[in-house]
Amino acid sequence: xxxxxxxxxxxxxxxxxxxxxxxxxxxxxxxxxxxxxxxxxxxxxxxxxxxxxxxxxxxxxxxxxxxxxxxxxxxxxxxxxxxxxxxxxxxxxxxxxxxxxxxxxxxxxxxxxxxxxxxxxxxxxxxxxxxxxxxxxxxxxxxxxxxxxxxxxxxxxxxxxxxxxxxxxxxxxxxxxxxxxxxxxxxxxxxxxxxxxxxxxxxxxxxxxxxxxxxxxxxxxxxx
Amino acid sequence: xxxxxxxxxxxxxxxxxxxxxxxxxxxxxxxxxxxxxxxxxxxxxxxxxxxxxxxxxxxxxxxxxxxxxxxxxxxxxxxxxxxxxxxxxxxxxxxxxxxxxxxxxxxxxxxxxxxxxxxxxxxxxxxxxxxxxxxxxxxxxxxxxxxxxxxxxxxxxxxxxxxxxxxxxxxxxxxxxxxxxxxxxxxxxxxxxxxxxxxxxxxxxxxxxxxxxxxxxxxxxxxxxxxxxxxxxxxxxxxxxxxxxxxxxxxxxxxxxxxxxxxxxxxxxxxxxxxxxxxxxxxxxxxxxxxxxxxxxxxxxxxxxxxxxxxxxxxxxxxxxxxxxxxxxxxxxxxxxxxxxxxxxxxxxxxxxxxxxxxxxxxxxxxxxxxxxxxxxxxxxxxxxxxxxxxxxxxxxxxxxxxxxxxxxxxxxxxxxxxxxxxxxxxxxxxxxxxxxxxxxxxxxxxxxxxxxxxxxxxxxxxxxxxxxxxxxxxxxxxxxxxxxxxxxxxxxxxxxx
Numbered sequence: 001x002x003x004x005x006x007x008x009x010x011x012x013x014x015x016x017x018x019x020x021x022x023x024x025x026x027x028x029x030x031x032x033x034x035x036x037x038x039x040x041x042x043x044x045x046x047x048x049x050x051x052x053x054x055x056x057x058x059x060x061x062x063x064x065x066x067x068x069x070x071x072x073x074x075x076x077x078x079x080x081x082x083x084x085x086x087x088x089x090x091x092x093x094x095x096x097x098x099x100x101x102x103x104x105x106x107x108x109x110x111x112x113x114x115x116x117x118x119x120x121x122x123x124x125x126x127x128x129x130x131x132x133x134x135x136x137x138x139x140x141x142x143x144x145x146x147x148x149x150x151x152x153x154x155x156x157x158x159x160x161x162x163x164x165x166x167x168x169x170x171x172x173x174x175x176x177x178x179x180x181x182x183x184x185x186x187x188x189x190x191x192x193x194x195x196x197x198x199x200x201x202x203x204x205x206x207x208x209x210x211x212x213x214x215x216x217x218x219x220x221x222x223x224x
Numbered sequence: 225x226x227x228x229x230x231x232x233x234x235x236x237x238x239x240x241x242x243x244x245x246x247x248x249x250x251x252x253x254x255x256x257x258x259x260x261x262x263x264x265x266x267x268x269x270x271x272x273x274x275x276x277x278x279x280x281x282x283x284x285x286x287x288x289x290x291x292x293x294x295x296x297x298x299x300x301x302x303x304x305x306x307x308x309x310x311x312x313x314x315x316x317x318x319x320x321x322x323x324x325x326x327x328x329x330x331x332x333x334x335x336x337x338x339x340x341x342x343x344x345x346x347x348x349x350x351x352x353x354x355x356x357x358x359x360x361x362x363x364x365x366x367x368x369x370x371x372x373x374x375x376x377x378x379x380x381x382x383x384x385x386x387x388x389x390x391x392x393x394x395x396x397x398x399x400x401x402x403x404x405x406x407x408x409x410x411x412x413x414x415x416x417x418x419x420x421x422x423x424x425x426x427x428x429x430x431x432x433x434x435x436x437x438x439x440x441x442x443x444x445x446x447x448x449x450x451x452x453x454x455x456x457x458x459x460x461x462x463x464x465x466x467x468x469x470x471x472x473x474x475x476x477x478x479x480x481x482x483x484x485x486x487x488x489x490x491x492x493x494x495x496x497x498x499x500x501x502x503x504x505x506x507x508x509x510x511x512x513x514x515x516x517x518x519x520x521x522x523x524x525x526x527x528x529x530x531x532x533x534x535x536x537x538x539x540x541x542x543x544x545x546x547x548x549x550x551x552x553x554x555x556x557x558x559x560x561x562x563x564x565x566x567x568x569x570x571x572x573x574x575x576x577x578x579x580x581x582x583x584x585x586x587x588x589x590x591x592x593x594x595x596x597x598x599x600x601x602x603x604x605x606x607x608x609x610x611x612x613x614x615x616x617x618x619x620x621x622x623x624x625x626x627x628x629x630x631x632x633x634x635x636x637x638x639x640x641x642x643x644x645x646x647x648x649x650x651x652x653x654x655x656x657x658x659x660x661x662x663x664x665x666x667x668x669x670x671x672x673x674x675x676x677x678x679x680x681x682x683x684x685x686x687x688x689x690x691x692x693x694x695x696x697x698x699x700x701x702x703x704x705x706x707x708x709x710x711x712x713x714x715x716x717x718x719x720x721x722x
Contacts (some may be wrong), residue, residue: 047716050634050716052634052714052715052716053716073638073639076633076636076637076638076639076715077636077638079634079636080635080636081636085634085635085718087718089627089718091627091628091630091631091634091718092631093234093628093631093632094242094628095237095238095240095241095242096234096237096241100233100234100237103230104230104234104632104635105635105636106230107227107230107231107234108632108635108636108637108638108641109636111226111227112226112227112229112230113226133241149635
């Protein structure tokens with residue numbers, strides 16, 4: 001059963017076709033990587049899937065809802081309820097501690113619950129660092145907090161934008177291991193990256209170039 | 225409840241952990257609130273202060289005799305009953321006479337009054353020493369004290385002619401032989417006996433020296449016109465008689481007249497020529513001399529320094545007219561309208577004529593009005609400046625926190641949530657700044673009050689909520705534009721690798 005279905009989506013900025021008739025479908029529990037060089041339309045795709053932008057043409061159906069027609073207010077609701085976001089730049093609220101940053105996500109979603117937030121941090125191995133401010137955490141630790149924040153509300157879909165772009169190899173592996181765990185638990189993952197190594201740990205890689213989907217690779221090595 | 229807890233946790237963390245910017249905003253609000261609280265305090269307290277202040281410029285109502293003549297104390301007191309007791313700050317009666325200092329050949333004006341009331345109606349009186357409290361104690365005006373050289377605790381000798389001299393009983397004039405050592409007294413009609421004046425003759429006391437000529441002359445010119453005839457009691461004039469015979473003196477030949485006081489000069493000459501030995505006449509013309517102790521010197525910088533003040537009882541023993549005053553000064557704490565009504569009622573009662581000291585009352589209202597307008601203006605300007613400052617700071621804060629706001633929106637914050645958070649921070653700042661400002665403002669007002677009015681200010685409990693609420697309103701208004709900016713931020717910006 002598809003969680004996400006993109007049908008003939010185009011996004012046009014003036015003369016520029018950032019996305020040109022792209023179709024994609026992602027099943028529930030699938031782990032898909034979207035790859036491409038910069039300017040290929042990755043970010044636009046990510047914005048549209050993440051309910052932060054609307055396509056100029058085509059349909060996007062997320063969990064049975066056509067999000068290409070919704071108001072931005074509804075899009076905010078859908079994003080909050082269904083999607084966990086992970087960013088390349090981590091993006092933590094710099095004056096809140098790790099656990100508070102996780103709780104911010106709960107706050108907008110439903111109810112802040114410190115115990116649950118601490119459990120999420122425990123899961124990413126940062127229980128001991130819960131009371132630290134972002135400035136006291138390494139990049140890898142910050143990204144792990146962001147993973148905890150993304151999964152705290154049990155989203156249908158985790159959408160990660162270059163999640164390992166700013167990490168060293170050791171931290172990259174920790175984050176990818178977390179993704180693996182999430183996948184094994186049945187969470188749907190869409191990872192946008194330009195890094196082939198990150199792409200090939202996914203089940204399937206979709207390659208974008210100049211706004212068009214040029215290739216789709218099923219990773220042989222997946223699960224190995 | 226838990227959401228609210230998280231809300232406050234985020235807001236306080238934002239304020240506490242991101243100090244610098246928020247401190248600037250807080251400082252702006254606190255300064256604005258300080259000025260606001262200070263001015264409001266001054267504003268609220270000023271009418272009270274001003275009333276006290278203006279009252280210290282003296283009485284604002286004067287009771288005078290209803291017709292001509294003197295005012296009886298009983299009438300004055302009855303007249304005052306028109307004014308409610310709690311509004312009557314003080315009522316000071318005054319009775320004036322002229323007294324001589326024989327040795328110095330000088331005349332001074334003396335006033336009988338009630339010293340406990342003087343302190344209420346003339347709080348600006350500065351007394352070196354103390355106010356008289358016993359009989360025969362006097363308070364001497366500084367200019368008098370300087371002239372005659374008395375100080376606190378000096379004893380001064382005052383001489384006066386006992387009153388109730390009837391012109392018909394005047395002594396036979398010129399009859400007696402002049403002998404050395406004799407004391408003569410006499411009187412003659414001066415300016416004071418003219419139509420419309422006080423019906424008081426010029427009195428003289430002459431002592432005859434061993435050579436049979438005049439050894440000393442004391443003149444009572446208290447019935448003459450002040451500044452003209454009264455000069456004739458001063459030594460520059462009386463000295464012209466020394467060494468001259470006490471009979472058949474001619475003005476212009478034996479004795480030169482005081483210019484501008486010819487009538488009085490002539491009266492003195494006539495009184496000397498007709499003076500009779502004291503023993504021959506009834507005691508009526510015998511000058512009485514009493515020693516008074518100076519207990520205080522009065523410094524006012526005004527005409528009050530030219531007088532000698534004593535109790536009404538002492539004054540009555542001099543005038544022989546107990547229970548009579550020339551006028552009563554009232555200090556009344558009431559509005560202009562009430563004052564006018566009281567004055568009218570008193571005058572209508574026929575017991576006394578009440579006059580308002582208009583200058584003081586008018587300026588009180590005018591100054592108050594102007595001051596309050598000024599306070600309003602300054603407060604408005606300060607609040608606008610505070611708003612500009614806070615708004616600018618919050619704009620900078622929003623710019624600085626673009627990414628954070630984008631993140632919050634990406635995490636699912638609705639526009640309203642962002643609005644509430646920023647307004648919440650603004651209101652929190654406003655409350656904090658307001659509290660700080662209320663405290664500082666009170667100190668500020670206190671300093672202003674002590675420096676300007678020389679008195680402590682009353683702390684109004686209303687000040688705290690008013691300052692805090694106004695500060696919060698100013699902070700909220702200042703945040704409107706920055707909040708709009710914040711709401712307009714696109715959550716997608718967090719995805720671009722900025």
